[in-house]
Amino acid sequence: MRKIGLFVTACVVLWGCSSLPDHPDKLTYPSLQYTPPDPAAYRVVLKNGTTLFITEDHTVPVVEISAIFRGGSYLDPADKTGLAATVGDVWRTGGTTTRKAEDIDERLDTLAASISTSFDLTSGSASLFVLSKDLNEGLDMFFDVLKNPAFREDKLKLFQAQAVEAMKGRNDRTGEIREREFRRLLYGDHPTTRISTRAGIEAITQADLAAFHRKWVHSRNVTWAIAGDFKKSDMIERLEQALSQWNTTGEIPPRIASPTHVPVPGVTMLHKDKATQGNVVMGHLGLDMHHPDMYAVGLMNYILGAGSFTSRLNKTVRSDEGLAYSIGSSFAPGAWYPGIFSIGYQSKNPSTPYAAQLCLKEVRRLQDGGVTPEELEVAKNYFIDSFPTRFATKYSMVSTFANDEIIGRPKDFYRTYRERIQKVTLQDVQDVARRHLHPDKMVIVVVGDLETIRKGDGVHNVSFDSFGPVTVLPLPDPFTLQRPQQN
Amino acid sequence: MLLKRPAVLFFIFLAGIATLASLPDTDPAPLPVHEEILDNGMKVLIVERHDLPRVFCVIFFKVGSVNEHQGMTGVSHMLEHMMFKGTHTLGTSDLGRDAYFNNEIDQKMLQVRAIDLRIEELQFRGGDGVEPLKQQRQALVKEADDLAREQKTITLKEELWTRYLSNGGTSLNASTGPDSTQYFVELPSNKMELFFWLETDRLRDPVFREFYSEREVVKEERRMRTENSPTGLINESFHTMFWGGHPYHWPVVGWMNDLNVMKQEDAEQYFRTYYSPRNAVAVIVGDVQTDAIVALSKKYFGSLRNAPTLPEPVILPSRPQAAERRMEAEVSAPDSLDVQFYTVPTGHPDGDVLDMMAEMLNGRSGRLHRRLVEEKKLALSASADAATSKYGGAFSLTAQPREGVALNDLEAAVMAELDILRKEPVTAQELEKARNKMLAGHINRFRENRDIAFLLGWSEAGGSSWKRALEFPKRIQGITAERIQGAAQKYCAPEQAYFLHIKRKGEKKTQ
Numbered sequence: 001m002r003k004i005g006l007f008v009t010a011c012v013v014l015w016g017c018s019s020l021p022d023h024p025d026k027l028t029y030p031s032l033q034y035t036p037p038d039p040a041a042y043r044v045v046l047k048n049g050t051t052l053f054i055t056e057d058h059t060v061p062v063v064e065i066s067a068i069f070r071g072g073s074y075l076d077p078a079d080k081t082g083l084a085a086t087v088g089d090v091w092r093t094g095g096t097t098t099r100k101a102e103d104i105d106e107r108l109d110t111l112a113a114s115i116s117t118s119f120d121l122t123s124g125s126a127s128l129f130v131l132s133k134d135l136n137e138g139l140d141m142f143f144d145v146l147k148n149p150a151f152r153e154d155k156l157k158l159f160q161a162q163a164v165e166a167m168k169g170r171n172d173r174t175g176e177i178r179e180r181e182f183r184r185l186l187y188g189d190h191p192t193t194r195i196s197t198r199a200g201i202e203a204i205t206q207a208d209l210a211a212f213h214r215k216w217v218h219s220r221n222v223t224w225a226i227a228g229d230f231k232k233s234d235m236i237e238r239l240e241q242a243l244s245q246w247n248t249t250g251e252i253p254p255r256i257a258s259p260t261h262v263p264v265p266g267v268t269m270l271h272k273d274k275a276t277q278g279n280v281v282m283g284h285l286g287l288d289m290h291h292p293d294m295y296a297v298g299l300m301n302y303i304l305g306a307g308s309f310t311s312r313l314n315k316t317v318r319s320d321e322g323l324a325y326s327i328g329s330s331f332a333p334g335a336w337y338p339g340i341f342s343i344g345y346q347s348k349n350p351s352t353p354y355a356a357q358l359c360l361k362e363v364r365r366l367q368d369g370g371v372t373p374e375e376l377e378v379a380k381n382y383f384i385d386s387f388p389t390r391f392a393t394k395y396s397m398v399s400t401f402a403n404d405e406i407i408g409r410p411k412d413f414y415r416t417y418r419e420r421i422q423k424v425t426l427q428d429v430q431d432v433a434r435r436h437l438h439p440d441k442m443v444i445v446v447v448g449d450l451e452t453i454r455k456g457d458g459v460h461n462v463s464f465d466s467f468g469p470v471t472v473l474p475l476p477d478p479f480t481l482q483r484p485q486q487n
Numbered sequence: 488m489l490l491k492r493p494a495v496l497f498f499i500f501l502a503g504i505a506t507l508a509s510l511p512d513t514d515p516a517p518l519p520v521h522e523e524i525l526d527n528g529m530k531v532l533i534v535e536r537h538d539l540p541r542v543f544c545v546i547f548f549k550v551g552s553v554n555e556h557q558g559m560t561g562v563s564h565m566l567e568h569m570m571f572k573g574t575h576t577l578g579t580s581d582l583g584r585d586a587y588f589n590n591e592i593d594q595k596m597l598q599v600r601a602i603d604l605r606i607e608e609l610q611f612r613g614g615d616g617v618e619p620l621k622q623q624r625q626a627l628v629k630e631a632d633d634l635a636r637e638q639k640t641i642t643l644k645e646e647l648w649t650r651y652l653s654n655g656g657t658s659l660n661a662s663t664g665p666d667s668t669q670y671f672v673e674l675p676s677n678k679m680e681l682f683f684w685l686e687t688d689r690l691r692d693p694v695f696r697e698f699y700s701e702r703e704v705v706k707e708e709r710r711m712r713t714e715n716s717p718t719g720l721i722n723e724s725f726h727t728m729f730w731g732g733h734p735y736h737w738p739v740v741g742w743m744n745d746l747n748v749m750k751q752e753d754a755e756q757y758f759r760t761y762y763s764p765r766n767a768v769a770v771i772v773g774d775v776q777t778d779a780i781v782a783l784s785k786k787y788f789g790s791l792r793n794a795p796t797l798p799e800p801v802i803l804p805s806r807p808q809a810a811e812r813r814m815e816a817e818v819s820a821p822d823s824l825d826v827q828f829y830t831v832p833t834g835h836p837d838g839d840v841l842d843m844m845a846e847m848l849n850g851r852s853g854r855l856h857r858r859l860v861e862e863k864k865l866a867l868s869a870s871a872d873a874a875t876s877k878y879g880g881a882f883s884l885t886a887q888p889r890e891g892v893a894l895n896d897l898e899a900a901v902m903a904e905l906d907i908l909r910k911e912p913v914t915a916q917e918l919e920k921a922r923n924k925m926l927a928g929h930i931n932r933f934r935e936n937r938d939i940a941f942l943l944g945w946s947e948a949g950g951s952s953w954k955r956a957l958e959f960p961k962r963i964q965g966i967t968a969e970r971i972q973g974a975a976q977k978y979c980a981p982e983q984a985y986f987l988h989i990k991r992k993g994e995k996k997t998q
Contacts (some may be wrong), residue, residue: 326711
C-alpha cells in the first residue's frame with residue numbers, strides 16, 4: 001500500500017553540521033536559587049485555638065478552603081463498617097437544619113461553586129471552592145453545612161443504594177482484588193483492612209451520622225488550609241466570627257493502633273475468569289515516616305522501581321524483556337503505623353512467574369551489589385531539582401502544611417530536605433537495602449487465569465511454587481467478604 | 488518557503504468580562520501568549536509565569552490514529568514509544584555495531600512476520616500444517632533474541648529519561664490520541680536548553696532500537712487497558728460501531744493483530760511523514776524570559792527540516808443512518824446504559840451549544856440527577872458529555888440503574904429528557920447556571936502551568952486555535968435557549984441514537 005523509502009532526506013542532518021553542542025552533557029546552566037516556603041509564615045492560630053494555614057493568591061479570582069479533621073473509618077463500630085464514608089457523603093448531600101438540600105445544590109450550581117465533604121481511613125475534610133466575587137454567600141453556606149448538617153433520610157438511602165451497587169463490583173478488577181488481599185495479608189485484622197459489608201452499610205441510621213458528626217467535627221479537632229483571592233485579615237475575621245459559636249463538646253479521636261499481625265511469607269493465588277494478564281504484588285511491611293533511614297530508603301526505592309523508566313525493574317522487566325507495560329515499586333512511609341514496601345506489575349498470564357523471578361533477582365542484586373555512583377547521582381538530582389513541585393500552587397502549599405501539622409511532620413523538614421538527601425552515601429543505600437528489603441520473606445499475591453499462569457511461558461523453568469508455599473483462595477462474596485467453603 | 492511571521496500577541500485573559508453581570512468584578516490575571524512561527528513553519532507558544540522556578544514544556548504533533556489505515560492501526564502510538572529509544576548520540580556506545588544489530592534483528596523479525604502471516608492464513612482457513620512453521624518461527628525468534636542480548640552490551644538504556652530526571656524533570660511522558668501525539672516534561676527554569684537539545688536531537692536522528700521488545704510492551708498495554716478490563720472490549724466494540732467507517736473507529740492503541748505484524752519500517756516511515764516541524768506546535772509555560780526562549784527555539788528547532796511532501800489528507804466517510812443501533816452485553820461490571828449521538832467537529836459553532844446542553848443536564852441540580860436519580864428514583868447516577876475532536880464529535884448520556892430497575896425503563900426515561908429538550912426551551916435560570924459553571928471551569932484551566940500548556944496545545948493540534956480557546960467566555964455569551972433546542976432537534980433524534988446496555992454477569996465463584 002505504501003512505498004517504503006520515499007522520504008529519506010528528513011533525517012540526514014547530523015549534529016556535526018551545526019553549531020550546536022554535540023552532547024547534552026556539554027550544556028552549562030545558570031544557577032538556580034530556591035528557598036522553600038516556611039510553614040510558620042503561613043500559620044495562624046484563632047482565638048479558640050484552631051490552627052490555620054492561610055495565604056492570599058490573586059492568580060485567578062477563586063477561593064479554596066479546606067477544614068481537615070482527624071478521625072475516619074478506623075473509628076467505625078464493627079457492626080457498622082462504612083459509617084465514616086457514609087457521613088462523608090451525606091454530610092454534603094443531606095442539606096442543613098435551615099437550608100433544603102435541593103436549595104443548596106441549586107444555589108451552588110448557580111454560583112458555579114462547590115462544597116465537598118469526605119472521610120477516609122484516617123482523616124476527613126469539608127471544602128469550599130468559590131469565585132471570589134461570591135465569597136460571602138459561599139462562606140455562609142459552607143459554615144452552615146460544616147456546623148449544621150441535617151443528614152436527610154432520603155439522601156442516606158440513596159448513598160446506601162450507591163454503596164451496595166459499588167460493592168457488587170468488588171471482584172470485577174484484578175487490581176482491586178490484589179490490593180485488598182495484599183493489605184489483609186500484611187496488616188491482618190486491623191481497621192485499615194476492615195471492609196464495609198452490605199449488612200453494615202444498611203444498618204447505618206440518620207442518628208449514627210449525626211452522632212459521628214457531633215463527636216469528631218468540631219473546633220478542637222480541625223486544621224484549616226485556605227488560599228485564594230481575598231484579603232488575609234478579612235478572611236481571618238470571618239473565621240473568628242463563624243467559629244466562635246461552634247460546639248466544643250466533641251472528642252479528640254484516639255490514635256490509630258499499630259497492627260500487631262505478623263505477616264506469613266508465601267504465595268496467595270486467586271482465580272479470575274477470562275483475565276488475560278496476571279496481576280501480581282509482592283512485598284512486606286515497611287517503615288513509618290519518622291524513621292531516620294527514610295531518606296536513603298527513598299533513593300534506594302527510586303533506583304529499584306520508582307524512578308519511572310530509569311529504574312532497574314523497568315529496564316529489566318519492561319524494556320529488556322517486554323513482559324509488562326506497568327511495573328514499579330513503592331516504599332510508602334506510614335504516617336501512623338508502618339507503611340508497605342511492594343513491587344507490582346501486570347503481565348500476560350504465561351509470563352507472570354518469570355517476571356516475578358526477575359523482580360526478586362533485582363531486589364537481591366541491590367542488596368548484594370548496591371547501586372552505582374551514577375544511579376545515586378541521578379536519583380539525588382531528581383529529588384533535589386524537582387523539590388519545588390511540592391508547592392505548585394498556593395493552595396497545594398497550605399494543604400500540605402495543614403496535613404503535615406496533623407501527622408506531626410518535623411518543622412524543619414522542607415528546610416533540611418535537600419541537605420539530607422545530599423548526605424546519603426552509596427554505602428547507606430546498600431545498607432538500607434539489606435536492612436529493609438526482605439526478598440526471602442515476601443508476601444506475594446497473584447490474581448489472574450491460574451491455569452495459564454501455572455503452565456508458565458514454556459521457556460523458563462519457574463513457577464510460583466519456587467517463591468514459597470502456595471495457597472489458592474476463592475474470591476470472597478462481594479457483600480459479606482466471606483469466602484465459599486472449600487473442601 | 489514559509490515566511491517568517493513573528494507576532495507578539497498579548498491577549499487579555501477573559502476579554503469582555505466586565506460586560507457579564509455574573510462574572511467577577513475584578514479583571515482576572517491576563518494571559519500574555521507570545522506566538523512565534525519559525526522559518527521551517529514550527530509554531531512556538533510562550534507564556535511567562537514567575538511564581539515557581541519551574542517550566543512546563545510540551546510539543547504537539549498533528550498526527551494520531553486518525554491518520555492510520557486498516558492493517559497498520561496503532562502505529563502512531565507505537566511511534567510515540569519508539570521516540571524514547573534513543574538517537575545517533577544517545578543510547579549506544581557503538582553506533583556502527585548498533586546499526587548492524589538493528590538491521591540483523593529486523594531481518595530476522597521480518598522473516599518471523601512472514602511466517603506469522605502464513606500461520607494466521609492457515610488457521611483462518613481451518614487448515615493444518617502449522618506445527619513445522621511454529622518450529623521455524625521459534626528458531627528465528629531465538630536468533631533474534633540472541634542478537635538483542637548481544638546488542639545490550641553496547642546499549643545505554645534510557646539515556647533521554649536519565650538526562651531529564653537527573654536535571655529535575657518531572658511529569659516526563661507522552662501521549663497519543665486520535666488527532667495528536669504530545670511529548671511533555673516539566674523542568675527547573677535554568678535547564679531550558681536541555682529541553683531544546685534533547686527534543687531537537689530526537690527529531691533529527693532518532694534510532695528505533697529495541698523495536699520488537701517494545702512492541703511486546705505495547706501489547707501488554709493493550710491487554711491491561713482493553714482485554715483485561717471488564718468493560719474494555721465492550722467499550723471498544725461500541726466505539727467501533729458508533730464511528731462506523733470513520734477512521735476514529737479503530738482504537739488508538741491499535742488492533743492486536745496489527746500490532747502482531749507491525750514492522751520497524753512502519754514506524755520509521757510514519758515518523759518521516761508526520762514529524763516535520765511544520766506539523767508541530769511547542770508550548771512553553773512557566774518561569775522563562777520570552778526572548779531567551781525565542782532565541783533557543785530558532786537555534787534548535789529552527790534547524791529541523793521538513794519532509795519534502797505533505798501527508799495525505801484524512802478522508803471521511805459519509806454517514807447515512809437509517810435507524811437506531813444498539814448493543815447489549817453481559818460482563819463482570821456494573822449495570823449501565825449509554826446513549827450516544829454523532830455531532831460536530833471541534834471549531835463548529837454548535838460545539839459550544841452542545842457543551843452547554845450537557846452542562847445543564849449535569850450536576851446535582853441538573854436535569855438528569857433531579858429527575859432520574861431524585862424524583863423517579865430510577866438511577867443511582869446519570870450524566871451527559873459533549874465531546875468534540877478534529878474530525879467529529881459525540882454527545883453521550885450515561886446512567887447507572889438502581890437495583891431492580893430494567894435498563895429499558897431507564898433508557899425510556901433518558902430519552903424522555905431529550906424529548907423535552909427538543910420540545911421546550913430551557914429556562915433562563917438553567918442557562919445562567921450552565922454559563923457560570925462553564926466560565927468557572929474555564930478559569931480553573933489557568934491555575935497551573937501544565938493546564939495552560941495543554942489548553943493552548945490541544946486547541947492548536949485538535950482542530951481549533953489558541954486564540955479561539957481564549958475566546959471561550961465570549962463565545963458562550965451568545966448561546967440562547969432556542970439554539971439549545973435547535974441542537975437537541977438536530978443531533979439527538981431517537982432514530983440517530985446508538986445504545987449500549989451493560990448487564991452484570993454472574994461470576995463463577997472459583998475454578
